[in-house]
Amino acid sequence: MNIARAGLRLVYKKKLETIVLIILVVLVVFQHGFLELTRYNVGYHIYGQLRDEMGDLALIVPEAKAGEAASLLEDLGASRVEASTFYLVKLSIGNKTMLAPLIALDELGRFSAVAALKAGSPPQGPGEAGIYTVVASGARGMSLDWVEPGMEAVIQAYTPRGPLSMSVNITGVYKGFSWAAGYPYAIVLPSIPEALVGQGVVVVSAWLDTGDPEATAERLASLAKERGIPVYGLLVNTPERNPIIMLVKSAFNLLSIPASIMLAFAFILPAAAGTVSVFRDLRSLAVLRAMGASIAELSLYYTLPWLARGLIGSIIAAVLLALYSDDIYFKVFVGDSDIARAMAEAYGFKLDPATLLRASIIALAMVLAGGLVPLAAASRVRVVEALRSGELPLAWIPPRIPLPGPLQLRSSLRDLAARWWKLAGMVLALGLLWGVSAALEMETGSLDSIIGFLEDEYPVDVYAGFISLAPQPPEPVYSAIGEIVAGDPRVQGYTLYYSESTVTDLPRGHGRVFMTYITVLQGDPRVGFPLEEGRYPQQPGEAAISKYMAAYLGVSLGDRITLDSPVGGRVELEVVGLSVSMLNNGFYVIVAPDSGIFQAEPGLREAIVMIDLEDGVDPEGYARELKEAGLPPYITATQVFIREDLVDSLRTMTSMVRVFYSGIALLTALAAGIALGGILMVDASARAREHGVLLAMGSGRIHILLGYLIQALASLATAAPLALALGYVTALATARGTALALGYVPPTPSVGALASSLLWGSLLVSLAIALAAVVLHLRRLRLSEVLRE
Amino acid sequence: MTAALEFDNVWKTYKTGKIEEEVLRGVSFTVERGTFTAIVGPSGSGKSTIIFLAAGIDTPTKGTVRVLGEEISGKGESWRRKWRRRNIGIVFQFFHLVPTLTALENVILSMELAGTPGDRKARARELLEFVGLGGKEDKYPSELSGGEQQRVALARALAHNPPLVLADEPTANLDYENKVRVVKLLREAASEGRTVVFATHDPELVQGADRIIRVLDGRVVEE
Ligand SMILES: Nc1ncnc2c1ncn2[C@@H]1O[C@H](COP(=O)(O)OP(=O)(O)OP(=O)(O)O)[C@@H](O)[C@H]1O
């Protein structure tokens, strides 16, 4: 018991070791906990906000059927039912034209609880309108961010009573979080024009106090079919099935997976520094053993102080998280976006206790595991030998190789070889540091390779989606578009296809994704979906999938996969081809037109075309023309973008990722620096007499420091294979974890990734910290004291 | 010619927490060049402290220490360190060999630091041979006995031909035969024009000294 107390006394007697471990634990627990808390809260905000606005279930039906749909939902046990009406119109502002939902001003607050007037004033009379845009819809040219009060807009609608056209002046710009009937923007009028009433779509939202939304949705779908209510869409809002939460959480893995590795640093310091101190104290340990102390007592002496320090660190980290994580969240992730602020304020920043506890417990477990290493070393103390030797004993007799160069460097390398625990600790710390930067490099390398593929190999220059404003168009949209592109001499090739998307469970427990089902209706499928292997589907039950998804799922040609179908139920498909396209991040399935899995008739009301232009044709000009010229009056382009838009948005994302990764690399460098510094400091105190003799003989501190630098460099060289393996495993885990948000591109284990600039930067930071710790120690070395004993 | 070592009213106080301990209280003495001088006194009297001050490893709280005409007590730490390389050879009471260098390498190390010209390896071998360690050149300190380590330390102190050799209990761990060798070696070092100052409890070693400085309670009581 006395030994345990003596062990605990070390916590305040060895202040530097205590401070170093506490800082380290605080650092790793805080950053892990913070990212996890943020992930939790973002998911919770999105779900809470979506539930408030959309309910647990939302049914999209024609305006005429809204009443029936509402009563159907009430019959199914909804505690509250609300409806928002949207009218799809063609909207032109400046030279841009798009399909947009139109809503009445008094609907705005209902469908988007956090909609705020950002500029201008609300539209008041006829001839005035507002624009609503969704926060963070900037990617892929879908944003209306550029619209300002004072601009003119033309609204065109196609009604059974004939076309309707009106010019309006935009007076105000609203921002909000909810998408409007599937669009990231809407046009807001004080009231709905007479001619449109009855022609809209209604989103009927229902809140369930009890019951499972998914089961209710299934009954709803079949009841609606029975009663002849046409369903344009059925949305189920559960945290697990929410595609936005899935995307956000997946995107978050980009940060949290590499960052989690830092938890392992909590292991290194107690393991290596603890073992160094065991060897430093070997003689007193041997004396204690000779006096009859048991190994259990000795282990208490060595493990308890580390555990106590780890506990203090975890508690401090938990307290800091509780106090500051919301502030940091606001600064880092909310920034000056008042919508994100409104969300965070409306739904709060919850300190999920499970998340807090998990980070602390993992760190403590790491510390404990690290504390067991010196215990193992202490239990193997050979009493007789330790008592015989005068100097700090060597754990292993290093080979007597007469390396060239000054003797002090030779002695440093031998010292490293003799003290395996120090070598192991430094190799682990440097390997982790290096592995993380290698992983980050491999990950950004994958992103770069996607950009490279889009720029250099993928044939598509222009993407354009079209929709019919008329429910029953005189000619299917796809053939009308086909006529336009097929005859154009500027078009080298095109793929005209139809798609529907749904959330599906992936086979073999690979999670859930938002899957796009594609069927090619006209043109050459090789333009948009070049084949890497196999062939395109020819009959129901066959599918060509992206090679990225195939790699993610581990399937190959001839395998069968089972997925949720857009019409409900599961569908089994045989993989007959592998294609290369990053459409929907590679989570797409190409099926035959008659596969029977689409809700609507493929290509009738909607179609998308991907175009490969002849060399020399300006894609931007072509895209502009495609949007405006020659379309039948009932068809409008939904979104048109060119290769550059896509590349730009990917570049923006890649550079954001780089910034965040630099942050992770810096934190890792700090943790590695603290761990290394801690190890070297304990080592320097164990070797104080050796250093004292060198100094007494006239050697400089700089030489001793150089010795440590040599040791660090030798450890670094030893750490290379570890770094490569760790980097690859981390990059792979990150690639898999972020597949939903970024697409799955497996990293290639490249030795080149080991030499990233990120590495040199972070290496410099950590070595500087580590060597500063040694300098600090050497400055405090009192020669006349260490040499007297 | 200047003296090899001069202590002029040297005081040394050690502070442990709030307690100040006066270890040396006005020590003055002079050691002429080429002499073989013993410092004697009971345990705890301050012998090692004097050796450390003479080597410039420690500085006096008050008073001056002059070595070979140079007042080292007033010099900065970095100056003293560089000065030490060439001018001082020291044998510590507890030897303090570098654990990861072999016996031979430990001896070469002092020549390397001092920049001694010539075949260092050959000289190191010769010295080790002379202190009776022929054949043990490639052993690490942990593979040598206490007495063997002490002789390596002595060889290390002499290897670079320093004008002042300081030795703290150089014969404490030796059997009779080895003691004779070590004394002979130290004596010869002194007669080559070098000065040897050693602290000891050993009456035999004291008898052979040219000069005896007796320390008691932090003061020199008799010369
Ligand atoms: N760093 C220190 N702090 C406080 N007191 C010290 C310190 N170093 C030495 N002393 C004290 O100084 C006194 C002289 O020590 P010193 O080592 O010079 O004695 P010594 O004559 O060499 O003894 P011994 O024959 O046992 O080696 C001792 O009483 C010792 O306790």
Ligand SMILES: [Mg+2]
């Ligand atoms: Mg002494």
